[in-house]
Amino acid sequence: MQPKDTTHNESYKGFSNRACPFFPCHQGVRREFNCLFCYCPLIAYECPGPYRLYTDRNGLVRKDCSDCRLPHDGYAASWSFIQKWLKRPRIWSGRAQHQPYATARRRDP
Numbered sequence: 001m002q003p004k005d006t007t008h009n010e011s012y013k014g015f016s017n018r019a020c021p022f023f024p025c026h027q028g029v030r031r032e033f034n035c036l037f038c039y040c041p042l043i044a045y046e047c048p049g050p051y052r053l054y055t056d057r058n059g060l061v062r063k064d065c066s067d068c069r070l071p072h073d074g075y076a077a078s079w080s081f082i083q084k085w086l087k088r089p090r091i092w093s094g095r096a097q098h099q100p101y102a103t104a105r106r107r108d109p
Ligand code: SF4
Pocket: 040, 041, 042, 043, 044, 047, 048, 049, 050, 051, 063, 064, 065, 068, 069, 070, 071
């Protein structure tokens, strides 16, 4: 049992840092803007987000997540999204996104 399982207080699921000079860093968020996953836990894993690719100054291919709202749109919704995709993480292949996030569904056994 985790400490979060013993409370009805769900404030651990998110917060908005309106004092951040980059707030809001992603456009189109309709619910509470969740800053908890500012550094997305899925950055090194396969994910359903609409990322693009770019090559950094060291020649490494990385995700550009500018258009992704999944870890930011609503405290409860983004918390659930991250928990679901971290259940069985798969290391990111480094390839371009090939599955539109609207149709990507994590298949649990
Ligand atoms: S595309 Fe979205 S879900 Fe995927 S790593 Fe980037 S921010 Fe996270």
